[in-house]
Amino acid sequence: MEKIILTGDRPTGQLHVGHYVGSLRRRVELQNSGEYDKIFIMTADAQALTDNFDNPDKIRKNIMEVALDYLSVGLDPAKSTLFIQSQIPELTELTFYYMNLVTVSRLQRNPTVKSEIQMRNFEASIPVGFLCYPISQAADITAFKATTVPVGDDQLPMIEQTREIVRKFNSVYDEVLVEPDALLPENAACMRLPGIDGKAKMSKSLGNCIYLADDPKEVEKKIMSMYTDPLHIQVSDPGHVEGNAVFTYLDAFCKPEHFERYLPDYANLDELKAHYTRGGLGDVKIKRFLNKVMQEELEPIRARRKEYEKDMAAVYEILKAGSETARAAAAQTLDEVKKAMKIDYFNGQSLI
Numbered sequence: 001m002e003k004i005i006l007t008g009d010r011p012t013g014q015l016h017v018g019h020y021v022g023s024l025r026r027r028v029e030l031q032n033s034g035e036y037d038k039i040f041i042m043t044a045d046a047q048a049l050t051d052n053f054d055n056p057d058k059i060r061k062n063i064m065e066v067a068l069d070y071l072s073v074g075l076d077p078a079k080s081t082l083f084i085q086s087q088i089p090e091l092t093e094l095t096f097y098y099m100n101l102v103t104v105s106r107l108q109r110n111p112t113v114k115s116e117i118q119m120r121n122f123e124a125s126i127p128v129g130f131l132c133y134p135i136s137q138a139a140d141i142t143a144f145k146a147t148t149v150p151v152g153d154d155q156l157p158m159i160e161q162t163r164e165i166v167r168k169f170n171s172v173y174d175e176v177l178v179e180p181d182a183l184l185p186e187n188a189a190c191m192r193l194p195g196i197d198g199k200a201k202m203s204k205s206l207g208n209c210i211y212l213a214d215d216p217k218e219v220e221k222k223i224m225s226m227y228t229d230p231l232h233i234q235v236s237d238p239g240h241v242e243g244n245a246v247f248t249y250l251d252a253f254c255k256p257e258h259f260e261r262y263l264p265d266y267a268n269l270d271e272l273k274a275h276y277t278r279g280g281l282g283d284v285k286i287k288r289f290l291n292k293v294m295q296e297e298l299e300p301i302r303a304r305r306k307e308y309e310k311d312m313a314a315v316y317e318i319l320k321a322g323s324e325t326a327r328a329a330a331a332q333t334l335d336e337v338k339k340a341m342k343i344d345y346f347n348g349q350s351l352i
């Protein structure tokens, strides 16, 4: 069986370092591993509209931003198909047929949907489109017969629902769809990188993100203002590494060779943590180290972005061509789905 990746992001803002360690970095590694037959990376604008339907400008504005973020982290249009969800009508069509295979109560029990309903105060007035977005996500994944979906753990309920839909479809109709597996980030820090204020989530509205597009000065300023341990007042005080954003970021970004280069007094992160916990290690020193580590990782991303920014027409063409390629793949699956559902009236076997 072919190994196929499908994943994507909602274009509700620029992508930040949380997206990077949570998924983007891994996607590029998988792309360059050569182990996958096809890779589809989707800008999920239709899904973004399910809770931003009244703000289409926001979504439109971020289409090119997200494309630049993708290209600048190293997603390569020669290896990965970058496309826009709304430009593939086959996805909407699949969603409609899958709706028959899912109950309302099952959607309401989806933990991610549940918490989003609370967050957005939808309660008694949930838009149907929003409630159904897990079904549309199942269409995204199955249209490409994806075997692997690299995502954060908040997306696990979506993958689970997709698997249920696949099993139901295949047992009611015919073995057409493929059950995907989620691929999670490598460690807990990457799973959910906190904001620079130490809050559990990076979000534009909280103003606590480091964006991939931030310049070196901004990144440094944000790192130097980062939340650490409120009980670590004097350098000599014992410090806490748990819940300390600087250490969480180090867990996500730092590699052993960074110590050789930037902080040779320590062999690795465990030693640095031990010193901090004992006391005698100041916040400024660990922040400066983190700054060096992150600047090193972000520099090639910024350089690539600058190159692509010079030729936005080429970026536009990448999305357009990618959307055409993606559409052809989804159309093939939709044909098989319609055949299995016996609604392929004008193809092959005559109706009369």
Ligand code: TRP
Pocket: 006, 007, 008, 009, 010, 044, 047, 137, 140, 141, 149, 151, 155
């Ligand atoms: N729900 C994902 C997010 O919030 C975006 C998304 C839409 C997605 N369709 C997908 C991710 C299919 C993986 C597979 O970012």
